[in-house]
Amino acid sequence: MTSIEQKHPVANPLQEHEDYVVRLRLPVALMGGTQAMRDADRAFLPQEPAESAAAYRARRDRTVLHNAYRRTVAYLTGQVFARDVVLGEDVPEAAVEFAENVDNAGNALSIFAEEVFRAGVDHGVAHILVDMPPAPRDAQGRTRELTRAEEREQRRRPYWVLVRGEHVIGWRSEVEGGRSRLTQVRIRESVSEPDGEYGVRRVERIRLLEPGRYELWEKRKGKGGDETWARIEEGVTTLDEIPLVTFMPGDRESAMTARPALEDLAYLNLAHWQSSSDQRNILHFCRVPLLFGKCLTRDEAGDIVVGPNRLIHSDSENADLKSVEHGGAAIEAGRRDLKDLEEAMALYGLQLLMPRTGNITATEKALDSAESDSTLKSWALQFRDALEQALHFTARWLGQEGGGSCEVNTEFRMQDGLDADLLLKAEQQGVISTQVVFEEFKRRGLLADSWEWREIEASFQNRPGLGLAALAGTFLRGDRPDSGASKA
Template sequence: MTDDVRKRSAKIEAIAECWPMITALLGGTSAMRQAGKTYLPQWPNEDDRVYESRLKTATLFPAFSRTVEVLSGKPFSRPITPGKDVPPEILAMFDDIDLQGTNLHSFTANVFEEGIGFGLGGILVDYPVAQDVKTLAEEKELGIRPYFVRIDADNLLDYKSKRINGRETLTHLRFLEHVSDPNPTSEFSDKVIEQVRVLDIGMWRIFQQREQPVGGEKKWVEVDRGVLNIDKIPFVPIYGNKLGFMLSSPPLSELAFMNVEHWQSKSDQQTILHVARVPILFGRMLGDAPITVGASNAILSNDEKADLKYVEHSGLAIAAGRTDLQDLKDAMLQIGAELLVVKPGRTTVAQTMAEDESGTCALQRMVGDLQDSVNQAIQYLADWVKIKQGGHISIFRDFGAATLAEASADLLQEMNISGSLSDETFFREVQRRGLISSEVKWEDEKERIAKQPPKPGATQLSA
C-alpha cells in the first residue's frame, strides 16, 4: 500500500518542464484562458475585474499547434509501406492495430504528433488477459491477439533500465491510464477513474485509489496482478529531439515559448487598441452648468481660459506593437521551418553508402528514429504470438528543403491547403521570401489563375 506509485519520478520531472505549457498551447484559446495568470500575468495594480475582462477577450494565434500538425503530417503524406519480410499473421493486424479500428498508418501518425509536440511518447504492445484459454490455437480461434496502445508523455511516471546483452533495456515502467468504472446502480452513468499500471520483466500490477475502511481516507492500493508471457517489457519510446534512451526534449520548445510571448503581447495590443479607440473628453473652466455633448449642441463659456477637447492616443505604441507581433510570427515560422532545412554532414548509413545523396534535415532524422521504434513494436507483436521475425516497414522521408526560405514557404503552403492561411497572404509571404518576383502583383496573378485551366493533382490558388 503506497501513494508513491502515483508520483512522477525525478527522471520524468526533469524532461517534463515544458509539458504543461505545451498542453495549454495545443488546447487552444480556451485552455490558455483556463491557465489564467500562469501564461497571462496580471499587471501590477491591475484591478481584478479589468484583468478578468482582458483574459476573457484574449485569443491565441495557434502557431505551435499548426506547426506540430504540419510537420508531423509530412511523413504521412504517403502510406506506410510494409516490407516483404512482414509475415501474413502480422500484416493482418495492420488494418486494426489498436483493436479500436485504427490502422497502422493513422496510429503511427498520431503517436508521432505526440513526439513532435512533447518530445516523448510511446507504444505499448499489450495483450488481452485471456481467461481459461490455454493454447495459442484457442486464442487464435477466439480472435485474441496483441495490439498497440498509445502512451502519452504526460502519463509517464517512471522507468528503470539496464544494459542487457549490450543493449539498453527497460526493466521497469510505470504509467497512468484511465479506465471506465461501471456504476452498479445505473447502466447509463459510468465514471472514468485513474489507475497506475506497473510493468516489470515477467509481471504486471494495477494500482487504484480505494477508500479505507477506517477513517475513509483514500489510498493507492494494488488491485490486480498477473504474469507477462514475454521476457521483456513490450514498450517502445517515440522520440522528438532524442538525447538518449528514454531521454528527449520537445523539438519545438522555443516555438512554444515564443507562442506564449505572442499570446501576452497580443493581449497588450488588444488593450491598447481598446484604449486608443475610446477618446477622452477633457474640459477646463467650463463652469458648473450641465454639459450636453452632441452634434446639435454647443458649449459656451465666458472664461478666456476655458477649453474643451478630446484627448486621443498618438498611435505610435500601436504601430510598435503591430511590428512586434509580426516579428514574433516570422520568428515562430522560422523555428518550424528550420526542422525541414537539410544540413550537410548529418547523414544516415544509406547516405554514407551513396555519397551523391544530400544530408538530412532534423525532421527526417526524427522519422528515422520513429521507423526504428515502430519496427521494434512490430517485433513485439511477433514475440507475443511466437513468430521469430515481425518484419519491417518504411515511412516516407523524401522531404526537406535546401534553404530556410524554401522550408518556410513549404510550411505556408501546408497552412494554405488546410485553410488556415488565405491565398493572398500565402502569395505575399512567398513573395516576401524572394521566391516570387516583387514585380508580380497579386491582383494580376489572381486573374491569370482564373483564366488558366486546372492542372490535375496540382494545388491551385482560388480566384
C-alpha cells in the same frame, strides 16, 4: 487473487517525470487553444503591478491566440503522413492482417501511427505499448496458456496502445551487453467504469510492467477518505522483455523524458500571446478618445454632462473642450512586433524541413546521414525504427520471430500557404536555399516553365553579393535577368 489494499509507493513519480511535466504546461495550453491559454491565467499572461483584478480579467478575455504552434505540429505530422505507412514484404502474414486493426478499436496502422507521431512531436516523447489480453485462469486462479487455435477462436490477439510521455511515471533500466534494457516501467492509466444506474466515473490505475510479469493497481478511497492503492491484478507473460517502444524526437533528458521538440516555437507563440494582449488592450482604449475641458459651466448638481442632446457651454473666455487622441506610434510598434513574431514562427516550422548544419545528436548520427538531411526527416526515420520495433513485439506475442520492416514518407514539400515574401525572407536568412525558392516559384506558376536555374545562378556569378530578393521583381515580371546565359 485477493487485492491488497494499502498505501503504496507504486504511484510515486520519479523526479525526472515531475520536471518533464512542468515543461509540458505551455505546449499543453497552446494545443488547447485560446480558452486553455485564458484558463492558464497569470501563468502565461502576467498581471501588471498597478493593474486591478477586474482590468486584468477584461484584458485576458479580449486576447485571442494566434496558434502557430498547433498548426506547425499538424503541418509536420501531415508531411510525414501524406502517404500511408508501407509494410515490407518481410512482414509476417499474421502481422499484415494485424495492421488493419492495430489498437482493437478499428484503426489501421497509418491512422494509429499518425497519432503517436503527433504526440511525440508535441510532447517530445511518446510510446507504443504492445500489449496482449491476459491468458484465462483455471478454477484455482492459475494461468492457462492457450494454443494458437484457441487464441484464434477466442480472438485473443496483441494490440497497440498509445502511451503519452507524461503517463510514464517511473522506470528502471540496466545495461546488458552494451545495450540499455528496461527492467521496470510504471504507467498511469485512466479508465471509465459504470457508476450507479446511468453514471460513469473515472478510475485511476497504475500498470507496472517487468520482463515476464505485470501488476495492475487501482486508486481507492480508504477509511477517513485517505488515498490508498489496491493491487487488483497480477500475472505472467511469455515475453522476457517489456514490450514498450519509445519515440523521442525531443532532446533527451532521461531514459523516458525529453524536452518538447518544438519548445522554442512554443515560447515564440507565448511571446506573441502576450504581445497580442498588449496590442488589443491599447487598441481598446485608444479607439475611445478622451475629452479635455476647462472653465466649463456645471449644471445644478455640480456635474458636467457629456452625451447626445447635451449642450456644454461656458461664459468664460478661457473655456475649452477638445478630444485628445493617441498619437499611434505605440500601436504601430506593437503591430510590427506581432508581424515579426508571426514571420519568425512561420520560418521556424519551415526550417525543420531544410538541410541541417552544425552539430547533430547521437541519435541522428546513428541514422544514415545521406537520408536524414533535415530535422523532420530524421524524426521520420526514427519513427520508422519505432514502428519496426513494435512490429517485432507483435510478432513475438504471435509466437513468431522477426516483425519485418516498414517505410514512412520522407519526401516533403512546402505548404502552398507560404507567400512569396516569406519565401524570400527565408532565403535571406539562410533558412532555405536560393534554388529551393526558385523551384517553389516555378511550382506555383509564378515563373514560366521555360526559366532555367542556371540563368539565375549565372546572374549571381556576374553580380556578386546580389540576393534573390533583389532579382525577384525582375523575374516575377517575366523579364530575364542579365545573366549572360543563353536560353536552352
